Amino acid sequence: MNFNICVLKGDGIGPEIVDEALKALDKVGEKFGHTFNYDERLIGGAAIDEFGVPLPQETIDACKASDSVLLGAVGGPKWDHIEPSTNRPERGLLGIRKELNLFANLRPAKLWAPLADACPLKPERLGDGLDLVVCRELVGDVYFGKKWRDEAGAGHDDMNYSTPEVERIARVAFDMARKRRGKVTSIDKANVLETSRVWRETVQRIAAEYPDVETDYLYVDNGAMQLVLNPSQFDVILTGNLFGDILSDEASCITGSVGMLPSASLSDTKLGMYEPIHGSAPDIAGQNIANPIATILSAAMMLRYSFDLAEEADAIENAVASVLEAGHRTGDIAKAGEKKLTCTEMGDLICAAI
Ligand SMILES: NC(=O)c1ccc[n+]([C@@H]2O[C@H](COP(=O)([O-])OP(=O)(O)OC[C@H]3O[C@@H](n4cnc5c(N)ncnc54)[C@H](O)[C@@H]3O)[C@@H](O)[C@H]2O)c1
Ligand SMILES: CC(C)[C@H](C(=O)O)[C@@H](O)C(=O)O
Ligand SMILES: [Mg+2]
Numbered sequence: 001m002n003f004n005i006c007v008l009k010g011d012g013i014g015p016e017i018v019d020e021a022l023k024a025l026d027k028v029g030e031k032f033g034h035t036f037n038y039d040e041r042l043i044g045g046a047a048i049d050e051f052g053v054p055l056p057q058e059t060i061d062a063c064k065a066s067d068s069v070l071l072g073a074v075g076g077p078k079w080d081h082i083e084p085s086t087n088r089p090e091r092g093l094l095g096i097r098k099e100l101n102l103f104a105n106l107r108p109a110k111l112w113a114p115l116a117d118a119c120p121l122k123p124e125r126l127g128d129g130l131d132l133v134v135c136r137e138l139v140g141d142v143y144f145g146k147k148w149r150d151e152a153g154a155g156h157d158d159m160n161y162s163t164p165e166v167e168r169i170a171r172v173a174f175d176m177a178r179k180r181r182g183k184v185t186s187i188d189k190a191n192v193l194e195t196s197r198v199w200r201e202t203v204q205r206i207a208a209e210y211p212d213v214e215t216d217y218l219y220v221d222n223g224a225m226q227l228v229l230n231p232s233q234f235d236v237i238l239t240g241n242l243f244g245d246i247l248s249d250e251a252s253c254i255t256g257s258v259g260m261l262p263s264a265s266l267s268d269t270k271l272g273m274y275e276p277i278h279g280s281a282p283d284i285a286g287q288n289i290a291n292p293i294a295t296i297l298s299a300a301m302m303l304r305y306s307f308d309l310a311e312e313a314d315a316i317e318n319a320v321a322s323v324l325e326a327g328h329r330t331g332d333i334a335k336a337g338e339k340k341l342t343c344t345e346m347g348d349l350i351c352a353a354i
Pocket of ligand 2: 075090093094245277278279
């Protein structure tokens with residue numbers, strides 16, 4: 001089959017890690033007889049440099065015309081002077097999420113068995129290990145509320161959640177829990193925030209439609225603590241945009257590195273956007289040492305969710321497992337004294353294993 005993918009490499013390590021994911025897709029195409037066509041467009045700082053805006057209309061149009069979008073990362077010190085309410089690189093990412101109505105951000109975090117020693121938690125804390133999905137609402141919350149400075153110079157960010165916005169992401173989480181271990185933990189701050197009260201009341205109502213799914217409610221401060229004290233209690237974490245951003249980075253470090261966590265951003269159509277959860281890592285950009293696994297696994301999620309190619313997605317995930325099993329590591333997951341592969345070498349090994 002033929003698939004058209006809009007490729008947004010972005011900034012920093014973005015181009016390095018996306019190139020490895022494209023190699024993996026090509027390998028899958030070769031093995032299973034598919035053709036993946038790539039339409040490369042600019043976003044983030046790269047788009048600011050070329051077009052003066054982080055999300056040019058032609059990038060939006062190309063994404064909408066594609067079957068799916070693969071993104072690296074945006075941002076970096078070069079553009080850090082630009083204020084958050086205007087055209088920062090990150091606005092390009094938020095903008096494309098909104099344009100494509102990607103309200104459901106799935107961030108699976110699992111500790112791959114060969115990486116047990118890269119996990120910072122003591123084995124007794126890990127219990128049955130870490131295998132959870134953060135189901136993060138992605139187009140609402142304080143991210144998309146009005147932002148302004150008043151005359152006194154105070155900053156304001158409006159935080160909003162409507163009932164329909166919570167309902168649709170809650171259904172995604174409960175449906176997913178049914179296919180997994182049957183548990184949803186909804187994380188909010190309902191003891192303080194009105195948005196979280198709407199969140200909790202709505203989740204409670206949707207939970208009643210899923211009596212077969214166990215539902216738990218935690219305040220986010222406790223949730224953050226539970227994640228490191230007893231991570232195996234979590235199956236699906238259902239949470240808002242801001243809390244999901246923070247909790248997913250926290251979950252990622254239990255897996256050994258933020259460089260291991262992929263994500264799928266989904267709407268109610270098949271057109272999704274797939275990206276690692278990490279950023280553009282300016283501290284290591286241009287050195288060919290970034291871990292490409294999160295991006296390669298994001299490409300696998302694209303095959304699974306946008307293209308319904310489960311066997312092909314399995315081929316990528318099994319290849320990652322076998323490369324880790326054989327002891328190959330990039331710097332972020334290597335132990336002291338272990339050989340550190342380059343980004344390209346890791347991509348090559350995964351392709352060979354596919
Ligand atoms: N989705 C995105 O595009 C996205 C996500 C997060 C941050 N950002 C942006 O990226 C820029 C840098 O942000 P930051 O430093 O807070 O977070 P970051 O995720 O870029 O980096 C945090 C740390 O993790 C390391 N790291 C990240 N990805 C890695 C990988 N694949 N392999 C090895 N190490 C990796 C980095 O070297 C750094 O030490 C900022 O402009 C931020 O806004 C973008
Ligand atoms: C860069 C930023 C806008 C983004 C977010 O906060 O959603 C990032 O941190 C992420 O996790 O994808
Ligand atoms: Mg983040």
